[in-house]
Amino acid sequence: MSDQMIPINTIDVQPEDVSPAPENEALDEERRRFLAKFSSAVFAGLMAPAIFSKDFPKSAEVPVPTETPQKFPTKPLRKPNTDYLDPEAGVIDRMLVDLRRALEKRERGEKVRFGMAVDLQKCTGCRACTVACKAENQTPPEVSYNVVLEQEVGQFPNVRRVFMYKPCFHCENPPCTPVCPVAATWKREEDGIVVIDYDKCIGCRYCLTACPYGARFIDLGKTYTDPLQPYEQMASPEYGENRVRATGSSPVGNARKCHFCLHRIYQGMLPACAETCIGRAIHFGDLDDPESLVSELIAKRPYIRLKEELGTEPNVYYLL
Template sequence: MVIDLFKCIGCDACTVSCKAENRTPPGITYNVVLEEEVGTYPNMRVRMTPRPCMQCQNAPCVEVCPVKASYRGEDGIVVIDANRCIGCRYCIAACPYGARSVDEGMSYRTEMQAADQVTVPEYGVERTGHIKDQGLQGTARKCTFCSHRIAHGEVPACCETCLGDARVFGDLNDPESAVSKLASSSRASRLKEELGTNPSVYYLR
């Protein structure tokens, strides 16, 4: 994924669409937009930095998982096997981007009728009902680039709803793809590259 920071207007459409698509519980948001004031008065501005999971090629979260619940799939997306996860939270502590959360079993069941009857697509199976009822309370959760959408030839929800067209998704291994060309641009950089995580998310600055 490539995110053009000059096109991001901080509308949070990516945050809202991600939450709606992945049915995340209260307190868990996979796509956040970080705000930072840059410059000195009176020449100041607010810089918006969307932060999904970086889908690192050398993912620290995968390395520290004692039960191999976190792994990098053939498509390059780092995913979690919720049935294997023991909720030790090592992966949450290891992620240098703050892109992981723990499911505390909270629900919107008191605010929304039939809230616990919707499918939770990220687990890759037809799970419905409250996460606590599934025995998955306490497990780690994270952005998966909407892998359930990718499997059907669609782009992640955050890319589809971005009002400024700031996000581009595709195959980095294809030199002819738009995302590959943008990632090789002189404007492209990645967060915390010095850590050697080799993130799959590039930013145009």
């Protein structure tokens, strides 16, 4: 998938069984129509067809790992210094407090479930999230871990544009992981993040085809500059590995995707996209923590999750 704006077509997306306030009903319905339009061009048009079911088969060749390899952090690398934060001080401060609580759970050996609640009323389409992600993870051309979709709604002259942020959905039942013939991608049990082992990945692209959200990319070795400028030769902090991207070595030739900035959150920092969002539309936290901001928003606001009929159980919620 390229970094360019993605056209939007049609698909059925069913909202959760919630009842918005009467004064917001028309606006919510318009957003639902937008979400119903955008998917097929992204998924059907750009990705090869794949057949999905609620019971995704496991790979017959190599079982999906049940334990996370030691190369990926399984506990906080350091305890974040957020004692000064007031949960009522602001959205970012509130999410940092929530993250601190989640990391404390991990230190006690308890599981968490990281996810997002994206407020469609606040997204301005500025694409600061996309730029921040590329700068943070040093991603090359045609690899964007998150994109912002847009659609014009209404009838002339009463028209406007609606925007939608789209990362990896870190599904509870990810169809991308069992199809990997070398078990190079899996869902971490301790925090629900779907990851890729660049040293195992063979670049077969099965996972790209299997993902119903078009959230995976292949690194074709392209660069923005020739000769390479210093910023393209910087090490990427992904997975805490600090790899320098070079022809003939990983991650060139590998599948790549959003990982919720795993290397940041275990240092007590929010994902780059959530921290940078100027409209504060992206909310990150532990979905299993009823006191977290993401859980609070999902409980109070009408929302949808994309392609739930496939049984993927995505951990990104869209607030209407």
